[in-house]
Amino acid sequence: MDLKLTIDRGNTAIKAALWKPDGSIIAATKGDESLPAGDVAAQICSLENLPLSAVKAAVYCTVVKSDRSEDLESLRNLCPRLVDLSASTPLNLKIDYRTPDTLGADRIAAVLGALELAGDRRPLLVSDIGTAVTYDYVAPGRIYRGGNIAPGVHLRLRALAAFTDALPAVDPDKGAVPLWGDTTAEAMRSGAVRGLCAELEYYHRAAGDDTLAVLTGGSAQLLISKNIITFEFIHDPYLVHRGLYSIIKDEN
Numbered sequence: 001m002d003l004k005l006t007i008d009r010g011n012t013a014i015k016a017a018l019w020k021p022d023g024s025i026i027a028a029t030k031g032d033e034s035l036p037a038g039d040v041a042a043q044i045c046s047l048e049n050l051p052l053s054a055v056k057a058a059v060y061c062t063v064v065k066s067d068r069s070e071d072l073e074s075l076r077n078l079c080p081r082l083v084d085l086s087a088s089t090p091l092n093l094k095i096d097y098r099t100p101d102t103l104g105a106d107r108i109a110a111v112l113g114a115l116e117l118a119g120d121r122r123p124l125l126v127s128d129i130g131t132a133v134t135y136d137y138v139a140p141g142r143i144y145r146g147g148n149i150a151p152g153v154h155l156r157l158r159a160l161a162a163f164t165d166a167l168p169a170v171d172p173d174k175g176a177v178p179l180w181g182d183t184t185a186e187a188m189r190s191g192a193v194r195g196l197c198a199e200l201e202y203y204h205r206a207a208g209d210d211t212l213a214v215l216t217g218g219s220a221q222l223l224i225s226k227n228i229i230t231f232e233f234i235h236d237p238y239l240v241h242r243g244l245y246s247i248i249k250d251e252n
Helices: 037-047 065-076 105-118 153-162 184-207 220-225 239-248
Strands: 003-009 014-019 025-031 055-062 081-084 124-129 132-139 143-151 212-216 233-235
Touching: 003 037, 003 065, 003 239, 014 037, 014 239, 025 037, 037 055, 037 065, 055 065, 055 105, 055 239, 065 081, 081 239, 105 124, 105 132, 105 143, 105 212, 105 233, 105 239, 124 184, 124 220, 124 239, 132 184, 143 153, 143 184, 153 184, 184 220, 212 220, 212 239, 220 233
Parallel strands: 003 055, 055 081, 124 212, 212 233
Antiparallel strands: 003 014, 014 025, 124 132, 132 143
């Protein structure tokens, strides 16, 4: 079996996915962030009782510059074809960004994944809701126009606890998020979660009524579970991996 591998190293985790030739995911895993990418690749193959030699192509992206060289070195001998995604990688996407060298590869991958899911005939708002939140706008015709970056839910709450004298540490995943909090913990949790939803609504409205939102990231499910998103959206927890896979899906 000819398999393909996608690896995404983020700020707090390294994630890998194995793909079948038909475009379905065999397995996805979150690895120990201290490990090089090649070890994570070996682990996911081992867990599925598959030889590393079955992997014929791999795509890698990262936002962690300090790990990039080691990761790539660890991957180079694993498979015949390795793509290190960046804004200079040949893609079926026009990147209209003034400093493309600074554009995060994970943002590019998420946009590619959104285009795989939703097509390119309507505007897309692509949001990866993780440690940081990215908001990226894709115009019809596969034109990436740019986007914004903001703190994620957990980061907002950690910052409040770290940089104030009286505010406590609050877990956004444990507890209610009422419109108006009536305890300090509820006020902080609701401010972080509902505030992020308000940002999403603002960017969706600015992008236009016909815009489809495509959401991913570790905190996306939290927002969805609170039933406070008021516009049309698609959620895919594997959006970045789907975009990475799209780069090599047609290679034999």
